[in-house]
Amino acid sequence: xxxxxxxxxxxxxxxxxxxxxxxxxxxxxxxxxxxxxxxxxxxxxxxxxxxxxxxxxxxxxxxxxxxxxxxxxxxxxxxxxxxxxxxxxxxxxxxxxxxxxxxxxxxxxxxxxxxxxxxxxxxxxxxxxxxxxxxxxxxxxxxxxxxxxxxxxxxxxxxxxxxxxxxxxxxxxxxxxxxxxxxxxxxxxxxxxxxxxxxxxxxxxxxxxxxxxxxxxxxxxxxxxxxxxxxxxxxxxxxxxxxxxxxxxxxxxxxxxxxxxxxxxxxxxxxxxxxxxxxxxxxxxxxxxxxxxxxxxxxxxxxxxxxxxxxxxxxxxxxxxxxxxxxxxxxxxxxxxxxxxxxxxxxxxxxxxxxxxxxxxxxxxxxxxxxxxxxxxxxxxxxxxxxxxxxxxxxxxxxxxxxxxxxxxxxxxxxxxxxxxxxxxxxxxxxxxxxxxxxxxx
Amino acid sequence: xxxxxxxxxxxxxxxxxxxxxxxxxxxxxxxxxxxxxxxxxxxxxxxxxxxxxxxxxxxxxxxxxxxxxxxxxxxxxxxxxxxxxxxxxxxxxxxxxxxxxxxxxxxxxxxxxxxxxxxxxxxxxxxxxxxxxxxxxxxxxxxxxxxxxxxxxxxxxxxxxxxxxxxxxxxxxxxxxxxxxxxxxxxxxxxxxxxxxxxxxxxxxxxxxxxxxxxxxxxxxxxxxxxxxxxxxxxxxxxxxxxxxxxxxxxxxxxxxxxxxxxxxxxxxxxxxxxxxxxxxxxxxxxxxxxxxxxxxxxxxxxxxxxxxxxxxxxxxxxxxxxxxxxxxxxxxxxxxxxxxxxxxxxxxxxxxxxxxxxxxxxxxx
Ligand SMILES: Nc1ncnc2c1ncn2[C@@H]1O[C@H](COP(=O)(O)OP(=O)(O)O)[C@@H](O)[C@H]1O
Ligand SMILES: [Mg+2]
Numbered sequence: 001x002x003x004x005x006x007x008x009x010x011x012x013x014x015x016x017x018x019x020x021x022x023x024x025x026x027x028x029x030x031x032x033x034x035x036x037x038x039x040x041x042x043x044x045x046x047x048x049x050x051x052x053x054x055x056x057x058x059x060x061x062x063x064x065x066x067x068x069x070x071x072x073x074x075x076x077x078x079x080x081x082x083x084x085x086x087x088x089x090x091x092x093x094x095x096x097x098x099x100x101x102x103x104x105x106x107x108x109x110x111x112x113x114x115x116x117x118x119x120x121x122x123x124x125x126x127x128x129x130x131x132x133x134x135x136x137x138x139x140x141x142x143x144x145x146x147x148x149x150x151x152x153x154x155x156x157x158x159x160x161x162x163x164x165x166x167x168x169x170x171x172x173x174x175x176x177x178x179x180x181x182x183x184x185x186x187x188x189x190x191x192x193x194x195x196x197x198x199x200x201x202x203x204x205x206x207x208x209x210x211x212x213x214x215x216x217x218x219x220x221x222x223x224x225x226x227x228x229x230x231x232x233x234x235x236x237x238x239x240x241x242x243x244x245x246x247x248x249x250x251x252x253x254x255x256x257x258x259x260x261x262x263x264x265x266x267x268x269x270x271x272x273x274x275x276x277x278x279x280x281x282x283x284x285x286x287x288x289x290x291x292x293x294x295x296x297x298x299x300x301x302x303x304x305x306x307x308x309x310x311x312x313x314x315x316x317x318x319x320x321x322x323x324x325x326x327x328x329x330x331x332x333x334x335x336x337x338x339x340x341x342x343x344x345x346x347x348x349x350x351x352x353x354x355x356x357x358x359x360x361x362x363x364x365x366x367x368x369x370x371x372x373x374x375x376x377x378x379x380x381x382x383x384x385x386x387x388x389x390x391x392x393x394x395x396x397x398x399x400x401x402x403x404x405x406x407x408x409x410x411x412x413x414x415x416x417x418x419x420x421x422x423x424x425x426x427x428x429x430x431x432x433x434x435x436x437x438x439x440x441x442x
Numbered sequence: 443x444x445x446x447x448x449x450x451x452x453x454x455x456x457x458x459x460x461x462x463x464x465x466x467x468x469x470x471x472x473x474x475x476x477x478x479x480x481x482x483x484x485x486x487x488x489x490x491x492x493x494x495x496x497x498x499x500x501x502x503x504x505x506x507x508x509x510x511x512x513x514x515x516x517x518x519x520x521x522x523x524x525x526x527x528x529x530x531x532x533x534x535x536x537x538x539x540x541x542x543x544x545x546x547x548x549x550x551x552x553x554x555x556x557x558x559x560x561x562x563x564x565x566x567x568x569x570x571x572x573x574x575x576x577x578x579x580x581x582x583x584x585x586x587x588x589x590x591x592x593x594x595x596x597x598x599x600x601x602x603x604x605x606x607x608x609x610x611x612x613x614x615x616x617x618x619x620x621x622x623x624x625x626x627x628x629x630x631x632x633x634x635x636x637x638x639x640x641x642x643x644x645x646x647x648x649x650x651x652x653x654x655x656x657x658x659x660x661x662x663x664x665x666x667x668x669x670x671x672x673x674x675x676x677x678x679x680x681x682x683x684x685x686x687x688x689x690x691x692x693x694x695x696x697x698x699x700x701x702x703x704x705x706x707x708x709x710x711x712x713x714x715x716x717x718x719x720x721x722x723x724x725x726x727x728x729x730x731x732x733x734x735x736x737x738x739x740x741x742x743x744x745x746x747x748x749x750x751x752x753x754x755x756x757x758x759x760x761x762x763x764x765x766x767x768x769x770x771x772x773x774x775x776x777x778x779x780x781x782x783x784x785x786x787x788x789x790x791x792x793x794x795x796x797x798x799x800x801x802x803x804x805x806x807x808x
Contacts, residue, residue, distance in 0.1 A: 001578075003523040008581055060576030062547040063583065068539040071583075072590035075451050090584045176597060178501050178543050 015089050015096050019046065023350030030066050030169055035101065035350045043101035044086060051093045058093050065184075066169045067095055073145055073168045081136030083156055083164040102156030102164050104345050106217060110152055112345035114224040123295070124329035124338045126221050131331035132163035133214060137316040140165070141207045144175035148188040150213035152220060159347075161336035174206060181205065186239070189213060191232040191247050196258065197310050199244045199251075201270035208310040211319065215305035222292045227254065243274045249281075255306055256283030263309040297324035447673060451589035456514055458670050469520035473785040479778070481666070481769055483521060486778040487512060488665040490563070491530050497553045498534060498545050502661065507592045508537035509664040515585050517670065521782070522789035527558050527565050532578040540590040547572045563779055595660045595678035602682065602749075603648045603656075646682065646745045652692035656685040659763065666766040672759055679751055680759040686742050696742055 019036040026033045031049040038044060049067045051058045074085035074097070089096040106129070113121050133155060140147055147165065154167035170188055174181070182203040189198060195212035197205055219227035230247030252258075257280045258266055266272060285306065289299040301324045304314040314322070325331055329338070336344050447453050467480050474480060488509050495505035511533040516526075531554040538545045551572055558565035569575065583590070648656065659681040663669065668677060685692055746753065 001525045001528065004519060004581070007523075008584070060573040060580060062535070062572070062576045063539070063579060065539050065542075065544050068536070068590060071588045072540055075588050076449075076591050078449075088588045090580050093580070172542060173591075178503060178541055184542055 012091065013089070015046070015091055018089075019044065019098070021046070023352055025348060025350055028167075030064065035348070036098070045099045045101050047097040047099065049095040049097075060093055063095065069170070069172055070168045071095070071097065073171055073173075077139070077143060077145070079136060079139040081132050081163050081165060082139065083166040099166070100164075101158075102166070103159040103347055104157040105166075106152035106155040106157070106221065108348070109157065109345050110220060110224050117343060120224065120292075121221055122338065123293075123298075124332070125335050126218075127298075127325065127329060128161070128331040128333075128335035128337075129157070129163055129221060130214070130218050131320070131325055132333075132335065133165065133217065134316050134320045136163060136165040137210055137214060138320055140171070141210070141316050144173050145171050146174045146181075146207060147171045147210050147213075148185075149190060150210055150217060151190045151193045152217060155217065157335065161332070161334035163335065186241055187235070191230060191244065192216060192226045192228055194244075194247065195310065196248065196251060196308055197269065199248050200266070200272065200275060201241065202310075203270075206310065207315065208313045211305050211313055211316055214316070214319070215302055218302060218305070219288075219292075222289075222298075227288075243271050245274070245278070248275070249278065252278065252281040254283075254288050255285055255308070257281050258308040262307075265309070265311075295324065295327070297322070297327055300324065447593050447675065450593060451587075451591065452593045453673065455587065455589060456510075456670065457673065458517065460671070462517065463667055463670065466517045467520070470522050470785065473522050473788055474781060478769070479781050482773050482778040483782060484513075484667060485665045485770055485773050486775065486782065487526055487530055489775070490527075490557070491534060492661075492664075494531065494534055494553060494557055497557060498538070498549060500534070500538065500545075501541075501543065502657075503594055503596060504534075504537050504541045504543060506594050506596070506661075506664055506669075507541055508533040510592045510594075510669050511537055511582070511586060511590075513667055513670050514589075515582060518585050522785050525567075525786075526782070527554070527563075527568055528575065528578050529582065531568070532575055532582045535575060536579055536582060536586075536590065540592070547575060551575055562775060564783070593674045595663070595674040595681060596657070598675040598678035599653070599656055599660060599681060601645075602678065603646050603653055646742065648682070648685065649692060649695065652685050652689050655689040655692070656681040659684055662766070662770075663763060665770060666762065668759065668762060668766070672755070676751055676755055676759055679746070679749060680756050680763060683746060683756055684760055684763060 019038055022035045022037055024032065025035050025045060031047055034046045034048065036044045036046045049064065071085075071088055078084065083102060084100045086098040086100060089098065109121065109129075113119060133150075137147070137150075145168075147168065147170070149167060149170040150165070154165070156164040156166045158164060170185070172181070172184070180203055182205075189195070189209060193213040193216045195205070195209040198209060216227055228247060228250040230244065230250040232247065233242040233244055235241060257278065258275075260267060266275070269275075285303055286299060289302060293299055293302065301314075301319060301322045304322070305319060307313040332338070470480060470483075471477060474483075491509050491512060492505050495508060500508075508530070512526075512530050515529055515533070531550055534554075535545070535547060535550045538550075551568075551570065554575075555568050555570060557563070558568050656678075660677065663677055663681070686696065687693070746756075
């Protein structure tokens with residue numbers, strides 16, 4: 001193995017030798033995202049998976065299931081509405097995924113409208129974004145990939161108005177699983193975007209959970225706030241998934257209570273008895289749409305994506321040919337085509353890190369020394385304490401008092417990766433981040 | 443699986459030709475007594491992967507994926523410069539994750555150590571430290587170019603033989619299913635079929651036994667490097683073809699559909715059925731003259747002919763599978779284990795390449 005290791009290390013191309021790190025974008029569930037530039041000036045987002053630590057020492061502990069998924073799936077796919085993975089660099093016990101850069105995302109756009117412009121997103125923009133999102137989703141579903149974490153923060157937009165679905169960290173193949181999907185991940189999809197069958201404990205689910213999430217995202221684009229902003233009931237000490245009463249009530253308040261007539265199989269779901277005990281609500285989606293979508297066809301699309309019965313819910317493919325997309329204004333390839341330049345959200349804010357390892361020193365030439373101690377240091381800061389910045393998303397979340405997190409649990413942790421239960425264990429420490437504003441780049 | 447085969451990393455980057463395979467073993471060739479030893483090593487390591495996989499409770503598809511990873515790794519590396527035991531252990535560890543049935547790294551380390559230290563392998567150096575395996579995983583994933591989604595013949599087999607259990611997520615829910623039978627139950631998306639094998643018209647009715655035979659033939663192909671040379675659907679069709687030819691009960695049950703009775707059937711028939719020796723013209727429609735018992739049975743010749751695959755490719759693969767079986771008959775695990783030990787010892791002790799004769803060991807035949 002000595003010979004092998006020496007050969008491999010000698011031919012390794014270091015992240016820092018290929019990319020100039022411009023700044024830090026975001027700290028998420030599984031790692032941190034940086035903005036970077038290659039030699040020809042193309043922009044990239046580099047997602048660095050957290051290396052695992054045993055005490056203070058960073059060691060190899062096995063690649064997490066999440067990283068394996070995101071890497072494996074990204075290597076197979078290519079579509080204009082899916083963020084494209086340029087390369088993966090495995091270096092110094094960390095994994096770096098290099099993506100094409102996307103200047104905006106849905107969350108940032110929503111925030112820009114609610115906080116800065118204080119006006120709604122125009123129907124032309126809204127419809128183009130939804131159309132492209134569905135277009136990307138049709139591709140994923142036709143490749144038998146469930147995204148399982150669609151939400152505004154994971155749906156990116158390039159500076160020329162093209163939607164790019166990102167973050168396949170929870171995605172997986174749905175075709176011919178060796179184990180039921182439920183066995184792998186007890187909880188999928190951030191609670192506000194989680195489909196009712198998942199909330200009611202369904203062990204088997206399919207593409208339609210992503211379609212529900214799309215409906216939630218569409219509603220959020222239209223109203224600038226999450227349509228079903230429930231409180232997540234946390235896993236108990238035995239990691240049992242509790243009944244998500246509050247989230248279900250938030251849904252029923254708008255869509256009405258599900259009936260066995262609308263959704264015959266609901267009676268088989270584990271949480272059906274708890275569901276029966278909730279007060280009945282009438283459906284008032286039509287009223288909800290009156291002031292927010294202002295289109296009969298738009299209402300109809302939302303209604304069909306919000307169908308309770310997963311088997312009857314509109315598929316992404318069906319949604320794409322819905323009459324709403326045939327009426328004016330028509331969806332555009334550049335979602336911002338109709339938008340005045342001063343209305344387009346600002347560039348992603350990036351921050352610099354104070355850690356010395358951030359300074360762009362030229363790494364040693366690989367192969368110069370067989371001694372690991374002489375290998376170039378980690379290109380990115382390792383220390384979380386010196387984190388001096390946060391993404392715009394984090395600010396938005398801090399203000400709203402909610403973080404868009406995904407609860408993941410179950411056997412993921414068994415694979416040697418981090419086990420994440422809710423927001424406590426990771427990520428944005430809103431209270432303590434001090435923002436250092438930098439001139440916008442780009 | 444993700445996308446379709448023709449758009450997959452498997453097709454685009456990991457189907458190679460014989461010359462590439464030969465080149466990949468060039469360094470190892472120096473250390474073995476004769477070229478055939480390299481093919482024995484291919485069997486040897488596939489067997490170990492399969493054993494380790496079974497100890498780890500893997501389904502057949504996970505074992506197959508681990509084996510493909512191992513083969514791909516050794517397209518770029520040589521046995522003599524690496525530790526194949528560590529590599530295959532890492533292959534199993536990654537394959538479990540890639541197939542969404544992860545196992546804990548410490549189990550992989552423990553099972554690997556226990557297995558490799560057995561007398562027949564006598565590998566004492568396998569690291570007890572998880573981080574060594576995890577480090578190997580890192581190098582492995584890098585050498586695999588992060589292409590971790592692998593296509594296998596199994597699903598073509600099931601789809602062609604109409605074992606469509608739907609896109610069922612519950613295939614492994616039933617504890618009553620034993621390992622292999624449970625594997626047969628894994629579903630295939632109904633819309634999956636046609637783009638792999640063309641028309642999607644007919645499906646073949648194979649008996650459970652016939653299906654098992656085809657399934658086992660596919661398992662056996664992983665002992666060779668066929669998975670690097672041919673698309674999995676061709677291997678599947680070949681396995682069906684060989685089943686029709688070799689599996690006696692299947693042979694008998696389709697005999698009446700065939701234009702000619704195969705020669706070997708006439709003298710081995712103890713089924714009591716009269717052997718058909720008279721050629722009769724092929725029928726375009728069987729419904730009129732078949733007995734009702736066989737009315738909806740697909741003529742296997744029609745079936746193979748209607749597939750959108752090259753029959754000459756099938757014939758070539760069949761030939762290679764049969765050669766593999768013949769090689770396997772001559773295979774001796776202890777001899778190959780010894781060969782592997784010598785190779786590593788010699789490669790690591792002498793920086794200069796040694797002449798092949800020096801390490802020659804006697805050929806062993808059955
Ligand atoms: N390609 C990209 N271009 C620009 N920003 C990105 C890109 N990918 C991710 N980001 C930013 O980083 C954040 C976290 O990335 P994501 O892939 O969602 O990881 P996580 O699993 O940590 O949520 C995103 O919400 C987005 O703000
Ligand atoms: Mg995310």
